Amino acid sequence: MLLGLFVKLIGLQTEARRIHTMSTILIPSLYAMSGVCAFAALCGVVMAYILVRAGAYQAPTVEALVALRKWEATGVCLIYILFPWFIAGFTGVRPRRFLIALSVVWGLILATNLTLPYGAQFAELPTLTYFDLPWGERVVDLRVFHPSLAHKIALLAIVAVMAFGVYAGFDQYRRGLKMRTLVLAWALGIFFTFILFNWAANWRIIEFIHLSEFGFLAMLVMMDLEIMRESRNDKRRMRDLLDQLPVAICLKDLRGRFQLTNQGFETLFQVEQENLLGKTAFDTLPQELAQRFSIDEKQAIESGKGIEREHVLEWNGVPHIHETHQFPLLRPDGTVYAVCGVYVDITESRQKDAALNKFRRQLWHSDRVASTGAISASLAHEICQPLAAMLNNAQAGLRFLNHDPVDLAEIREIFQDIVRDDKRAGTIINGLRAMLQQQETPFTDLDLGQCLEEVLTLLHGEVILHGVDVEHRLEANLTVRANKTQMQQVILNLTINALEAMADQPQEGRRLLICAVREEGKAQVSIRDSGIGIAQDMLERVFEGFYTTKPQGLGVGLDVCRSIMESHRGAIWAEANPDRGATFHFSLPLVGGDAAQGKTASA
Ligand code: ADP
Secondary structure (H helix, E strand, O other): OHHHHHHHHHHHHHHHHHOOOOOOOHHHHHHHHHHHHHHHHHHHHHHHHHHHHHOOOOOOOHHHHHHHHHHHHHHHHHHHHHHHHHHHHHHOOOOHHHHHHHHHHHHHHHHHHHHOOOOOOEOOOOOOOEEEOOOOOEEEOOOOOOEOHHHHHHHHHHHHHHHHHHHHHHHHHHOOOHHHHHHHHHHHHHHHHHHHHHHHHHOOOOOOOOOHHHHHHHHHHHHHHHHHHHHHHHHHHHHHHHHHOOOEEEEEOOOOEEEEEOHHHHHHHOOOHHHOEOOEHHHHOOHHHHHHHHHHHHHHHHHOOOEEEEEEEEEOOEEEEEEEEEEEEEOOOOOEEEEEEEEEEOHHHHHHHHHHHHHHHHHHHHHHHHHHHHOHHHHHHHHHHHHHHHHHHHHHHHHHHHOOOOOHHHHHHHHHHHHHHHHHHHHHHHHHHHHHOOOOOOEEEEEHHHHHHHHHHHOHHHHHHOOOEEEEEEOOOOEEEEEHHHHHHHHHHHHHHHHHHOOOOOHHHOEEEEEEEEEOOEEEEEEEOOOOOOOHHHOOHHHOOOOOOOOOOOOOHHHHHHHHHHHOOOEEEEEEOOOOOEEEEEEEEEOOHHHHHHHHHHO
8 A cells, every 4th residue: 555655656746746836736735645655654664663573463572562662652652743743734724833842742752762661651561461362363462551651641642632633623624624624533533543442452441452553544544535636636627727728838847848738739739748748849849830939938948037929830731820928937036947838829810800900991991082082172173273373384485485585584484383383283193192092002211291291282272171270380300110101091081080070160260280299209290170079088989990970981080090000109099179179199109219310300
């Protein structure tokens, strides 16, 4: 049985190493159990020694009987020194001073036993008597008829140990640990029965030999079994929990060998658990995958901090996007003893996001086409104006050519006017084309002030049509890294929204203020109107997809503006003006930060 326990102990300790850190209940339980097993082994050795020395309770002389009882009492004292600590370990009830005092008393009894000529039990040399066991075997009568003072104190100390056991049992009951209470009660019951048995034997009520140590062993086995049951349950619960988590988890030692994996890991990487444990990722996973993960692990171990990353990897012919978190597990002194990896396959959600974004962009494109349609009348006017001016100038030029002599200065001026008008018409048409095109343009260094001016030129006619006074305050050299088409779209959307918000206001109060300023390394644009305004609790809602208060509105404009800003590492937000109307702000990081921009601006 002891050998079995020992084998179990080795197995459990290996297991304990594997699931280290996974549980604060499991590990102390495993250690307690290994302690119990080790102590059971110790008791077994002491017993075996006694039996061998005593010739199976068959002392041939009185000196041999005294020696036998001395060894036996030594074993008992050792048991009682450690027993209360076991109960404390098992139950978590630890009155330290009491436990130390009890151990000291038992230590003194042990010392007395080893130093007195007849041991701790006999006050004087006993007489050697025998009796026959029911099955005919003749054994030495081990009863103590003239106990020493140490023997009497030992009986009191046994009562103290028992009382502590009962107290700890009650504590477990109070804490609702019914199973533990039951085990403790059962084990103490067995132990107490043996003590009663011993007492009855000494009082000649029962004519049989001393057996309380075996009671103690029975109790150890009971505790051992209970702890094993609890640890098995904990392990199962832990396993179930890990397996149910919708992510892949693995725990590796510092040499990169898998110590634990969950079902999610096995499914995600399509490897059996048996083929993982004890092996490295290079032995079990595709090499590129192993290589990438090991770089992150190494970094996590070296820095002692968690590493989060996204990996796009192709394996089994399918591209996968993995979001990975690698973090080290630390001992109390801060040294790393293992590294834990959590992997989430986000391929599907990314595909959904991409589809949703595409859909939103298409929707917005239709919205843009619609809004450009709405301003087409004013646009036509804007384009016709320079065209008409060019025609007039060309006709005037022709007339001047008939003069003699030809006034070359006048003709040069006419050509300059034609060039200016052509450029103006060109700006409007280009701006329109840029805004209506659907393909992506690359990120470039962009002057935000210039971009604002271009959109405002495009909207010039619309602004006049709405009878709005526009004021600009644009700082120079606000260079940001951005996609020009998208920036124009954001500015256009915010400005058209502002114009629409003022449509129902009295004409004299319609004011639009557009500012672009440098602020803490960022360029901030504010578009302030004096329209119907936005209620405080709606300032966030207006950015939600499909939120609109306009009969013809789609409600995607601000939603897309926010996603454009996010993709530019910028921000967009709305504010209700204290007097009237609303202000929309957006900010973007300046190229080279505030200082570099400041220098350029002042140069
Ligand atoms: P749409 O213009 O199609 O309604 P948006 O996403 O551009 O879609 O705007 C959503 C809503 O936010 C608008 O319907 C309007 O109620 C509100 N809103 C946007 N800009 C302003 C503004 N400047 N003043 C008041 N309300 C605004």
